[in-house]
Amino acid sequence: MQIKGTKSGLLLHLYDRPLAGAVLELRGKLDASPDFYRGSRAVLMLGGESAEAPELAAVIATLEQYGITADGAVCDSDSSAAVARSAGLRLVAASVAAAPRKVDDRTTPSRNGRARRSQAAHDQTRDADEPVTNVYHKGTVRSGQSFEAEGNLVVVGDVNAGAELIAGGDIIVWGALRGVAHAGARGDDAASVYALRLEATQLRISRCIAAAPPADKRRAHDLLPEIATIRDGRIVIVRADQPHR
Amino acid sequence: MPDLERDVQDAPAAPAGASSQLQLDAPSAAPVKLGRSIVVTSGKGGVGKTTTTANLGTALADAGRSVVVVDADVGLRNLDVVLGLENRVSKHLLDVIEEKCSLDDALVRDRVRRNLLLMPAAQNREKDDVPEEKMALLVRQLQERFEFVLIDCPAGIEQGFRNAVVGAQEAIVVTTPEVSAVRDADRVIGLLPRNIELKLVVNRVRPAMVKKGTMMSVADVNAILRLDLLGVVPDEREIIIATNRGTPVIDIEGSETGAAFRRIARRMLGEDVPIPSFEDKSNFVTRIMSTLGLGRS
Amino acid sequence: MPGRAFVITSGKGGVGKTTTTANVGCALASLGKQVVLMDADIGLRNLDLVLGLEKRIVFDLVDVAEGRCQPRQALIRDKRLDGLYLLPASQTKNKESIEEDQMREVVRLLVAEFDVVLIDCPAGIEHGFRNAIAGADEAIVVTTPEVSAIRDADRILGMLGQRRARLIVNRVRLEMVKTGDMLAVEDVAEILGREVLGVVPDDEEIIDTTNRGEPIVLDASRRLAKTYIAIARRLIGEDVPLPSFDDDGFFGRLRRLMIGTRSHA
Numbered sequence: 056m057q058i059k060g061t062k063s064g065l066l067l068h069l070y071d072r073p074l075a076g077a078v079l080e081l082r083g084k085l086d087a088s089p090d091f092y093r094g095s096r097a098v099l100m101l102g103g104e105s106a107e108a109p110e111l112a113a114v115i116a117t118l119e120q121y122g123i124t125a126d127g128a129v130c131d132s133d134s135s136a137a138v139a140r141s142a143g144l145r146l147v148a149a150s151v152a153a154a155p156r157k158v159d160d161r162t163t164p165s166r167n168g169r170a171r172r173s174q175a176a177h178d179q180t181r182d183a184d185e186p187v188t189n190v191y192h193k194g195t196v197r198s199g200q201s202f203e204a205e206g207n208l209v210v211v212g213d214v215n216a217g218a219e220l221i222a223g224g225d226i227i228v229w230g231a232l233r234g235v236a237h238a239g240a241r242g243d244d245a246a247s248v249y250a251l252r253l254e255a256t257q258l259r260i261s262r263c264i265a266a267a268p269p270a271d272k273r274r275a276h277d278l279l280p281e282i283a284t285i286r287d288g289r290i291v292i293v294r295a296d297q298p299h300r
Numbered sequence: 301m302p303d304l305e306r307d308v309q310d311a312p313a314a315p316a317g318a319s320s321q322l323q324l325d326a327p328s329a330a331p332v333k334l335g336r337s338i339v340v341t342s343g344k345g346g347v348g349k350t351t352t353t354a355n356l357g358t359a360l361a362d363a364g365r366s367v368v369v370v371d372a373d374v375g376l377r378n379l380d381v382v383l384g385l386e387n388r389v390s391k392h393l394l395d396v397i398e399e400k401c402s403l404d405d406a407l408v409r410d411r412v413r414r415n416l417l418l419m420p421a422a423q424n425r426e427k428d429d430v431p432e433e434k435m436a437l438l439v440r441q442l443q444e445r446f447e448f449v450l451i452d453c454p455a456g457i458e459q460g461f462r463n464a465v466v467g468a469q470e471a472i473v474v475t476t477p478e479v480s481a482v483r484d485a486d487r488v489i490g491l492l493p494r495n496i497e498l499k500l501v502v503n504r505v506r507p508a509m510v511k512k513g514t515m516m517s518v519a520d521v522n523a524i525l526r527l528d529l530l531g532v533v534p535d536e537r538e539i540i541i542a543t544n545r546g547t548p549v550i551d552i553e554g555s556e557t558g559a560a561f562r563r564i565a566r567r568m569l570g571e572d573v574p575i576p577s578f579e580d581k582s583n584f585v586t587r588i589m590s591t592l593g594l595g596r597s
Numbered sequence: 598m599p600g601r602a603f604v605i606t607s608g609k610g611g612v613g614k615t616t617t618t619a620n621v622g623c624a625l626a627s628l629g630k631q632v633v634l635m636d637a638d639i640g641l642r643n644l645d646l647v648l649g650l651e652k653r654i655v656f657d658l659v660d661v662a663e664g665r666c667q668p669r670q671a672l673i674r675d676k677r678l679d680g681l682y683l684l685p686a687s688q689t690k691n692k693e694s695i696e697e698d699q700m701r702e703v704v705r706l707l708v709a710e711f712d713v714v715l716i717d718c719p720a721g722i723e724h725g726f727r728n729a730i731a732g733a734d735e736a737i738v739v740t741t742p743e744v745s746a747i748r749d750a751d752r753i754l755g756m757l758g759q760r761r762a763r764l765i766v767n768r769v770r771l772e773m774v775k776t777g778d779m780l781a782v783e784d785v786a787e788i789l790g791r792e793v794l795g796v797v798p799d800d801e802e803i804i805d806t807t808n809r810g811e812p813i814v815l816d817a818s819r820r821l822a823k824t825y826i827a828i829a830r831r832l833i834g835e836d837v838p839l840p841s842f843d844d845d846g847f848f849g850r851l852r853r854l855m856i857g858t859r860s861h862a
Contacts, residue, residue, distance in 0.1 A: 057664070059664070059665065068667065100667075102669075129670075195526055197486050197489050197490025198483050198484075198486040198487040198490065198688060199486075199487040199490055199491075199640055199688045199689050200490045200689070213524075213526070215486050216483065216486075216524075216651070217483055217486065217487065217642075217688045217689075218689075219688075233524075256651055256652045257652050257653075257654070264655070266652040266653055267652045344610060344611060344641070344643075344720075345610005345611040345612075345720035345721070346609060346611010346612060346720075347610075347611060350745070375722050375752070376608055376609070376721065376722060376748075376749050376752060378609075378745040381744055381745055382745070423752075454721055455610035455611075455719075455720035455721055456610075456641065456720055456721045456723065456725065457640050457641060457691060457692075458692055458721065458723040458724055458725060459723060459724075460721060478804060478807065478808055479646055479807070479808045480615070480643040480646055480647065480807065483641075483643065483646065484641050484643070487640065487641055487688070506801070509801065509805075514802075514804065514805040515804060515805070516808070537770075537773065537778075540743060540773070540778070540779065541773075541778045543743060543744065543745065544743060544744050544778070544779075544780075
């Protein structure tokens with residue numbers, strides 16, 4: 056069993072069955088420094104085989120004892136998903152659980168705590184003493200380039216396929232968005248992606264992920280500015296001139 | 301306070317990062333007038349970098365300029381073969397950098413054009429052997445002697461690529477109208493230093509396929525790459541024959557490909573040569589198909 | 598019994614490694630094998646494009662190597678064929694992001710679960726190439742009947758060590774061979790001194806299929822589909838004769854080259 060830290064919290068790889076052994080192992084690992092992860096969120100990677108509900112509940116309870124809140128699960132099958140849901144875990148896509156995959160923030164658990172409070176409240180206001188940087192870029196973002204912003208990210212130019220944008224807040228592309236954009240990367244479900252031409256390969260908002268639809272038959276001049284947001288737990292795209300809240 | 305006025309003209313697609321004028325002189329503060337150093341790159345292999353370097357070098361030489369073409373592909377050299385000079389290669393770039401011989405010892409003169417020379421790559425060493433600063437210095441030395449230094453870049457974005465780019469002040473990005481090639485070209489553009497002037501050459505265009513909708517058009521390509529277009533080169537069987545024989549395709553009578561390279565060279569020299577839209581060459585394609593009994597089966 | 602890992606390499610770029618990897622992979626899956634296609638071209642990934650799977654990429658090879666995910670999470674299952682999976686490369690990283698022992702380890706994990714692993718090698722002979730061959734037991738060297746490609750293939754053969762290496766001669770234009778403007782397959786095989794696994798004729802239809810992300814093998818009616826199926830069958834050990842291009846002498850010589858190869862170090 057592995058515990059990995061990401062910018063969004065902890066990832067627990069729980070592939071071995073039965074899960075009973077996992078609890079012991081978990082304790083062993085966490086006892087090494089019991090307060091290290093206090094205040095963190097955790098996503099459980101459950102794989103395909105379904106865990107027993109009581110076992111899963113035991114894992115969640117154990118984590119609680121160390122101040123870790125399990126609030127998501129990555130499941131490769133419907134049966135494991137059903138068990139996870141009944142245990143009160145939200146289903147997340149694998150990538151979203153681990154994104155942004157850049158900095159391992161295990162060394163700053165207290166910041167996780169602050170972030171968790173503001174997310175639990177589901178409000179947009181940030182703590183007054185935590186300034187977030189917005190990023191503004193002018194020019195084409197090329198394949199293989201990656202831009203990140205703690206806050207909002209604005210690109211005046213195209214974002215080509217193979218490029219990646221990651222923001223804690225909103226993403227705005229004044230051009231064609233053809234690459235991958237991840238808004239609300241720290242768990243802000245209210246984040247949105249705006250683009251003059253929304254032709255992204257893949258969109259991610261908070262913990263939701265959606266792939267581009269099959270080749271769009273719309274001609275270039277029919278494409279209007281669009282906004283992607285989360286509605287009813289999934290990403291939807293609306294035309295910019297239509298109500299989207 | 302003035303009213304806001306709306307300008308209803310169509311705004312031209314502004315290529316990011318590239319200027320619209322091709323400078324005739326390389327920017328230089330040195331007392332010696334330096335030649336132009338241009339790297340021919342692509343990211344994707346096999347799109348025609350070496351063929352482009354060889355043919356443009358030859359065309360510029362025919363226009364009376366002194367040209368050196370540099371094979372920066374250490375370990376997998378091919379520029380010598382394309383020029384038909386492989387039997388004349390003895391010393392190479394690495395020997396010069398390591399001061400085992402002089403510049404003149406390594407340079408190979410073209411058999412036909414006296415003002416076209418080749419700086420060959422080493423075949424038996426690997427790209428990690430060449431330190432970037434030394435490569436830059438070598439290119440600078442060549443710029444002091446030649447009006448044009450064309451650097452044939454290897455495929456990829458590893459050390460070989462970095463070495464080829466380090467001395468260049470301009471870049472010609474070569475792509476074919478295929479999704480993978482355009483993607484790789486885009487990647488490379490993102491890795492080129494911001495102060496390098498970029499131009500685009502779209503190679504291996506098959507007008508019949510573009511017409512049918514089974515190939516990207518040049519406009520499709522440049523909607524993504526957004527560079528100044530230097531030229532469009534059509535695809536032809538003549539290219540393969542020429543390459544195998546070590547003759548530049550510009551020397552093949554009646555070759556559209558050769559003509560396209562000549563036009564590109566003229567543009568590089570500052571001439572305003574319009575880019576023609578190619579006529580349908582479907583006869584050629586269907587001829588091949590029927591000979592082989594190919595086509596949809 | 599663990600599967601076999603093949604690296605698809607060439608030296609020269611643009612001769613058809615990625616297209617070959619995709620189509621041979623699809624062909625193997627259609628023959629009932631469990632196949633993983635692995636893109637080792639970090640930073641210049643194309644296998645996902647050719648397979649039409651780009652939009653489903655979540656994790657990639659570098660994530661697996663660095664332990665951010667399990668290999669199975671990075672694998673993208675191709676919905677069109679049973680048993681075909683893609684392990685994509687990263688686009689935002691470069692080839693220095695992974696080391697040879699990490700590659701070996703990833704391949705080791707994959708061959709434990711799959712019948713065949715095909716590793717799509719980047720062009721060149723640099724770090725990326727060394728990474729790609731690190732985990733492979735055998736090599737498939739793709740070349741075209743052109744001087745530059747053959748030269749580079751020859752160089753590659755010298756860098757493959759003791760691995761078995763077989764050739765795929767791609768983009769053969771029979772009419773040019775007949776007029777003497779192109780080398781014959783037997784000539785290519787003789788120069789490189791290796792067994793020929795397959796001969797793929799030049800066909801402009803392949804360009805459109807790679808652009809659209811629909812490997813030509815998926816359309817069984819196409820001529821090239823049959824070619825790749827034959828290659829796949831030879832790869833798994835079936836005795837499928839190479840196509841005879843109407844000349845018995847040609848076929849005979851090629852056959853002899855296939856069975857009794859001179860082995861080069």
